Amino acid sequence: MTDIITVARKELREIVGGGSGRKSLIRELFFVFLFGVFFPLSQSEAWRSGAVPTVFVFMIPLFLAGPYIADTFAGERERKTLETLLATRLPDSSIYLGKILAVCTYAWAVTQIILLASLIALNLTGAGASGGAAGGSTGRWFVYPSSVWVAALAGSYASALLISGVGTFISLRSETVRAAHQAMMLPLFVLIFGGSFGLGALWRALPSQTQASLVLWASGVSALEAIVGVVSLLLLVDLFLLRLGVRRFRRSKLISS
Amino acid sequence: MPVTSGGNGFAIQTRDLSRDFGSVRAVQDLTLDVPAGTIYGFLGPNGAGKTTTIRLLLGLLEPSGGEAWVLGHEVRTGSQEIREQAGVLLESDGLYTRLTALQNLDYFGRIARLSEPDRSRRIQDLLTAMDLWDRREGRVSDFSKGMRQKLALVRAFLSRPKLLFLDEPTSGLDTPSAVALRRQLVALARDEGVTVFLTTHNLLEAEKVCDRVAVIRKGALLAEGSPQEIHGGRSSRVAIDGERFSAELVGRVERLPMVESAVVEPATDGSPRILVDLKPGTDARAVVRLLVESGAEVASVETARESLEDIFLKLVEEEEADTGEESP
Numbered sequence: 001m002t003d004i005i006t007v008a009r010k011e012l013r014e015i016v017g018g019g020s021g022r023k024s025l026i027r028e029l030f031f032v033f034l035f036g037v038f039f040p041l042s043q044s045e046a047w048r049s050g051a052v053p054t055v056f057v058f059m060i061p062l063f064l065a066g067p068y069i070a071d072t073f074a075g076e077r078e079r080k081t082l083e084t085l086l087a088t089r090l091p092d093s094s095i096y097l098g099k100i101l102a103v104c105t106y107a108w109a110v111t112q113i114i115l116l117a118s119l120i121a122l123n124l125t126g127a128g129a130s131g132g133a134a135g136g137s138t139g140r141w142f143v144y145p146s147s148v149w150v151a152a153l154a155g156s157y158a159s160a161l162l163i164s165g166v167g168t169f170i171s172l173r174s175e176t177v178r179a180a181h182q183a184m185m186l187p188l189f190v191l192i193f194g195g196s197f198g199l200g201a202l203w204r205a206l207p208s209q210t211q212a213s214l215v216l217w218a219s220g221v222s223a224l225e226a227i228v229g230v231v232s233l234l235l236l237v238d239l240f241l242l243r244l245g246v247r248r249f250r251r252s253k254l255i256s257s
Numbered sequence: 258m259p260v261t262s263g264g265n266g267f268a269i270q271t272r273d274l275s276r277d278f279g280s281v282r283a284v285q286d287l288t289l290d291v292p293a294g295t296i297y298g299f300l301g302p303n304g305a306g307k308t309t310t311i312r313l314l315l316g317l318l319e320p321s322g323g324e325a326w327v328l329g330h331e332v333r334t335g336s337q338e339i340r341e342q343a344g345v346l347l348e349s350d351g352l353y354t355r356l357t358a359l360q361n362l363d364y365f366g367r368i369a370r371l372s373e374p375d376r377s378r379r380i381q382d383l384l385t386a387m388d389l390w391d392r393r394e395g396r397v398s399d400f401s402k403g404m405r406q407k408l409a410l411v412r413a414f415l416s417r418p419k420l421l422f423l424d425e426p427t428s429g430l431d432t433p434s435a436v437a438l439r440r441q442l443v444a445l446a447r448d449e450g451v452t453v454f455l456t457t458h459n460l461l462e463a464e465k466v467c468d469r470v471a472v473i474r475k476g477a478l479l480a481e482g483s484p485q486e487i488h489g490g491r492s493s494r495v496a497i498d499g500e501r502f503s504a505e506l507v508g509r510v511e512r513l514p515m516v517e518s519a520v521v522e523p524a525t526d527g528s529p530r531i532l533v534d535l536k537p538g539t540d541a542r543a544v545v546r547l548l549v550e551s552g553a554e555v556a557s558v559e560t561a562r563e564s565l566e567d568i569f570l571k572l573v574e575e576e577e578a579d580t581g582e583e584s585p
Contacts, residue, residue, distance in 0.1 A: 002370075006364070006367045006368055009367075010353070010360075013356065013360060014353065079353075079354065080350075081349075081351045081352070081353060083349070083351065084345060084347055084349070084351025085351070087317060087340060087343075087345045087347065088340060088365070089337065089368065090368055091337070251316075251317055252317065252318055252319055255317050
């Protein structure tokens with residue numbers, strides 16, 4: 001575990017305080033403004049209901065982790081640091097898991113900041129509240145329902161793990177960061193749009209009787225139970241991807257000639 | 258002969274070590290014995306198989322054939338143990354340019370599991386020895402090539418390795434930087450008693466720094482020994498300046514048993530000069546005696562010791578003649 005943390009610390013240091021720090025800071029501030037201020041204020045009622053933030057906390061880590069996970073191995077290869085890293089005593093699994101831990105932790109932390117920013121924005125402006133008063137002036141602060149917090153705390157990490165699990169396979173096989181970024185577009189597209197369109201198409205393909213039965217079953221499931229179910233399912237997929245990744249990560253395969 | 262562990266006085270031993278990439282044989286039946294505590298030069302032109310050999314010895318690549326032991330560990334089964342005890346400076350310096358010098362060293366110190374106080378002290382000592390302590394907070398992307406190589410060398414020494422693999426450490430450096438780095442490398446290696454496996458195509462560097470050298474080309478070993486042994490096994494050339502060197506006299510010189518060849522060639526100032534190639538282990542006394550006794554006037558006798566570079570080129574030429582190839 002110490003080795004995994006050592007790798008993760010260095011990766012986080014590069015992500016947060018690296019040479020492209022200012023550039024990445026601007027990118028993160030843009031994300032915080034877009035998802036934490038602009039969207040909550042422009043769709044305040046939907047945000048207050050908890051439905052939109054629940055979806056967003058699953059989606060935002062995909063955007064945040066995607067570019068960094070693409071950079072993990074392809075970036076080391078391009079910057080010619082990979083071989084020196086592989087020549088150290090670090091076990092294969094520590095290198096692999098350390099990089100994933102860093103990217104997921106970063107994406108998770110920024111997602112929490114976005115959620116908190118949205119809460120502050122909604123409370124300060126009173127947007128979407130009955131009467132339109134800011135939380136501070138009515139004395140009653142708006143807080144998201146518990147299902148949103150469960151989604152934010154556990155779901156966002158599971159979501160980041162999902163894209164990281166897929167992304168490392170791409171990064172390991174890409175010669176350059178650019179190639180990795182381009183290749184990452186496909187899984188991102190599939191996860192973000194394929195998920196919603198695919199589920200919609202699947203729903204429409206179901207016989208009406210089955211649809212009715214599912215609606216009846218779903219009406220008895222609370223939002224919190226649904227979130228826990230989705231997160232559990234995601235974690236199972238993550239675990240499978242991580243095990244596969246650890247098993248397939250081999251030094252000798254990364255140095256071809 | 259079975260290869261035993263590193264306890265037999267050798268840091269590295271290989272027997273018929275080979276590595277193929279498709280139809281290309283990058284390392285060919287390589288047999289080496291690298292004594293512990295020495296600076297061992299591994300010489301060869303670009304593409305000779307030097308880097309592939311290092312990768313094989315570090316367990317980063319699987320051999321296609323043969324065996325290799327590094328610090329007593331077989332490379333196929335003990336690569337983790339080898340990497341735990343080895344330091345590296347590979348073809349590329351491998352430094353993280355977005356991080357500072359200190360952050361880079363801290364990372365590799367943690368990987369080596371040095372304790373916090375030991376890590377700090379070791380980093381300070383090595384950076385000071387390499388004149389980089391004042392630049393410790395500088396970002397590596399702002400460092401010159403020479404500073405980066407020095408920093409990479411510090412990183413290689415950081416974990417107190419028993420064995421250091423250095424792949425072309427002075428490549429791309431200007432002469433003063435290369436000389437300074439070479440001097441610091443030798444001082445550190447001697448101080449720490451570490452075995453150094455140094456690949457280079459800079460023969461002058463190998464001659465100045467190495468206790469033993471191996472010359473390879475196209476993955477195959479051409480010669481191995483101390484620089485002196487390699488010199489000793491080769492003919493030496495003597496230039497004799499003077500007057501009255503007739504063709505008949507030169508013919509008599511050529512028939513002397515210790516002489517391989519003799520030719521008359523004018524010196525740079527136009528005066529007559531005989532160039533005599535002597536067989537290994539002989540000297541020019543009998544040649545000078547014959548010249549004087551035959552009435553020639555000998556003004557000076559100069560032994561031109563071949564550099565390792567000359568020897569290397571001759572070895573390559575001989576090998577090409579044996580295989581019927583031509584240099585690219």
